[in-house]
Amino acid sequence: MCRTIRLFVISILITVGGCRDNPAGAEESPLKGILFINEFLASNRSVNADEQGDYEDWIELYNAGEIDVNLGGMYLTDNFTQCARWIIPDTVIPAGGFLLFWADNEVTEGPLHTNFKLNASNGEELGLYDREVQGLLLIDSISFNTQQRDTSYGHYPDGKNSWQFFSTPTPGKANKGRRGR
């Protein structure tokens, strides 16, 4: 019995993979409210192509702060139980600016290509976590349901609480207010 419990605890620790927090937790990074998962597109057929000419899923981050932020060492994930799934390389998001990451599971294509894709059929989750030395604290997250082709989902206005669908996605730019789905 004791051994069973011990194995159970070990398997939980392995599953969590060092996360000290999850979206339901209390601890938050000081960057929460400054950096945002601002928009994403989980079914990209014809909106925008990556450097290889492929129409891939993408995630847009937004820096609402007044200073540039180096994202190097922070993490993006599509699974809240694996907060350290993909480490962001040294790359700066300017104050008031946006940065686009390709969620194509093709990391050899460049530093802004993650090791996961987004699931448009069943929905999924997205998390942005702070550096390991900061305790892997949550910066921002979103859980989403089924997504429509070429329709993005994001904040409007940028970084504010409300989420909506955008029939005209705005990768790397401010979200446009026109509602559509």
Ligand SMILES: [Ca+2]
């Ligand atoms: Ca690609």
Ligand SMILES: [Ca+2]
């Ligand atoms: Ca995924």
Ligand SMILES: [Ca+2]
């Ligand atoms: Ca945008």
